[in-house]
Amino acid sequence: MTFKLGLTGSIGMGKSTTAKMFADLGCAVWDADAAVHRMYSKDGAAVAPMGGAFPDAIVDGEVSRGVLKEIISQDANALKTIESIVHPLVAQDRNDFLAETKAEIAVLDIPLLFENGAEAMFDAVACVSVSPDIQRQRVLARGTMSEAQFESILSKQMPIADKIAKSDYVIETDTLEHAQQQVRSVIEDIKQGLKNA
Ligand SMILES: CC(C)(COP(=O)(O)OP(=O)(O)OC[C@H]1O[C@@H](n2cnc3c(N)ncnc32)[C@H](O)[C@@H]1O)[C@@H](O)C(=O)NCCC(=O)NCCS
Ligand SMILES: Nc1ncnc2c1ncn2[C@@H]1O[C@H](COP(=O)(O)OP(=O)(O)OP(=O)(O)O)[C@@H](O)[C@H]1O
Incomplete structure (x- = not known):
């Protein structure tokens, strides 16, 4: 165990x-912020759903953190929407890690x-x-x-x-x-x- x-x-x-x-x-280490980085990068699992909610945030096929921070500072509800997209994907990634680790x-x-x-x-x-x-x-x-x-x-x-x-x-x-x-x-x-x- x-x-x-x-x-x-x-x-x-x-x-x-x-x-x-x-x-x-x-x-063995798993890092939630690093999982988000993978998901925001090209072909990452969050790119399509984030693009649906925030089309301007997709730059060169990736989620742009700079644009996201601008959006968050102008729209009080934006972070909640981002979390509703990202957190279930992060939970899945974490569960996959725990299922595989033997440490x-x-x-x-x-x-x-x-x-x-x-x-x-x-x-x-x-x-x-x-x-x-x-x-x-x-x-x-x-x-x-x-x-x-x-x-x-x-x-x-x-x-x-x-x-x-x-x-x-x-x-x-x-x-x-x-x-x-x-x-x-x-x-x-x-x-x-x-x-x-
Ligand atoms: C707000 C964003 C754009 C800032 O990006 P940036 O590259 O500048 O920072 P980074 O991702 O390294 O996060 C730095 C720190 O900010 C804090 N933070 C990030 N997201 C959140 C959040 N939703 N609520 C509170 N604190 C947060 C954490 O302490 C995190 O370690 C980015 O963190 C993001 O997209 N957050 C939403 C996804 C999320 O909730 N991530 C938290 C881990 S699951
Ligand atoms: N024990 C320590 N002694 C001195 N400096 C440290 C120590 N731990 C972290 N730092 C410095 O503090 C800064 C933030 O550290 P780190 O990136 O590990 O924090 P974090 O909690 O992961 O940040 P975030 O919440 O933004 O993801 C870095 O510049 C790092 O070098």
């Missing part, structure tokens, strides 16, 4: 970086894990966390979102304190070394639990 660890946190708090640390230590520990990196009430499907949930100031700095430093786009996405997410309260593990992502240490302890703790089960 594979142990299913959900990995979540607020935007830009270090989910992908932390997921890679789990992968480097032998865990002892599978880590599923899911930004909206608690927002979508998915916690019941995991054996445990780990939440990454860093101060709001560092979070903002890191997201804006990427240069892919304006301050307004960042605020708008943030306002749609559950407050980080609530995510932490619902999680079994918290991983502080203040430095890479500190996060790596905590990832090692989480894995040890899970393996200890599996041994005693």
Whole structure:
């Protein structure tokens, strides 16, 4: 049996970086944002349905994230429509991964894990966390979102304190070394639990 660890946190708090640390230590990793990237690219499963709802968002046969962000900032209902198209496809991709993996520990990196009430499907949930100031700095430093786009996405997410309260593990992502240490302890703790089960 594979142990299913959900990995979540607020935007830009270090989910992908932390997921890679789990992968480097032998865990199988599935990433919801990466699944969306595959679906938005040429021949991806979301291109046709997204084109039906937002024809302008299809550029060169792909879903353009730049155009989508413009649409989202002008239309209060757009994100809900996008989610209704994308989330069932993401759930299917996740279930396919879980059906195939043989790993002892599978880590599923899911930004909206608690927002979508998915916690019941995991054996445990780990939440990454860093101060709001560092979070903002890191997201804006990427240069892919304006301050307004960042605020708008943030306002749609559950407050980080609530995510932490619902999680079994918290991983502080203040430095890479500190996060790596905590990832090692989480894995040890899970393996200890599996041994005693
Ligand atoms: C809003 C979009 C265009 C922004 O694209 P961009 O390349 O700038 O960012 P990226 O996809 O890497 O997402 C960055 C972060 O934004 C947050 N975020 C993304 N979508 C959402 C959402 N629907 N609600 C709340 N937060 C979200 C997450 O923390 C995510 O990790 C894109 O995220 C999107 O199409 N989102 C809708 C699909 C979705 O809900 N994805 C979330 C994982 S299933
Ligand atoms: N432990 C850490 N120490 C220092 N910097 C970190 C750490 N973890 C992540 N970062 C930095 O923070 C930024 C955001 O990290 P990452 O992309 O992993 O976050 P994310 O939660 O996956 O983001 P998003 O929600 O946008 O998908 C990156 O620039 C990354 O290098």
